Amino acid sequence: MHVSDLPPIAITRLDPGVPMPARAHHGDAGVDLTTTTDVVIAPGQRVVVGTGIAIALPIGTVGLVHPRSGLAAKTGLSVVNTPGTVDAGYRGEIKVCLINHDLETPVDLRRGDRIAQLLVQRVELVDFVEVEALDETTRGSGGYGSSGGHALLRTVGAGEKES
Ligand SMILES: O=c1ccn([C@H]2C[C@H](O)[C@@H](COP(=O)(O)OP(=O)(O)OP(=O)(O)O)O2)c(=O)[nH]1
Numbered sequence: 001m002h003v004s005d006l007p008p009i010a011i012t013r014l015d016p017g018v019p020m021p022a023r024a025h026h027g028d029a030g031v032d033l034t035t036t037t038d039v040v041i042a043p044g045q046r047v048v049v050g051t052g053i054a055i056a057l058p059i060g061t062v063g064l065v066h067p068r069s070g071l072a073a074k075t076g077l078s079v080v081n082t083p084g085t086v087d088a089g090y091r092g093e094i095k096v097c098l099i100n101h102d103l104e105t106p107v108d109l110r111r112g113d114r115i116a117q118l119l120v121q122r123v124e125l126v127d128f129v130e131v132e133a134l135d136e137t138t139r140g141s142g143g144y145g146s147s148g149g150h151a152l153l154r155t156v157g158a159g160e161k162e163s
């Protein structure tokens with residue numbers, strides 16, 4: 001059942017052997033992406049795999065490549081740049097930069113394995129305007145644990161005093 005206000009997203013299968021991305025269950029946020037190649041990822045190593053698909057997202061949306069929680073918990077597999085950003089104008093193959101976070105066991109992936117999931121979200125394409133000073137808020141510049149509960153991180157950056 002089609003529930004999105006957005007029209008269906010155009011997709012091309014650069015690898016005709018890959019399945020059409022589909023939701024496992026009605027209402028799932030993501031559609032699974034599969035690897036087009038067999039790959040063994042050693043502990044701590046990363047590898048970029050192809051998914052065999054390219055899409056044409058409407059301007060004002062973004063594709064986000066998230067890890068799958070089951071594989072993450074079972075094997076340590078994740079996405080290095082999670083969530084990966086697929087720009088609306090990108091027409092190339094969606095690729096996934098996978099990492100094996102397990103300290104001891106390689107992750108053995110076979111062509112066709114579902115290795116990540118793609119979410120499509122609306123995104124604000126805002127402009128930026130430089131001003132002399134920002135408005136005041138109760139939070140102010142406090143961040144990175146400023147509300148307490150644990151030791152503050154040492155942060156070094158523009159406008160920050162080294163602590
Ligand atoms: O997980 C991902 C992340 C990105 N991309 C593609 C689509 C995206 O539009 C493009 C650029 O991604 P990003 O902006 O994150 O990378 P960059 O290092 O800033 O590259 P660029 O200079 O091409 O923007 O790479 C993927 O296929 N998978």
Ligand SMILES: [Mg+2]
Pocket residue numbers: none
């Ligand atoms: Mg970029």
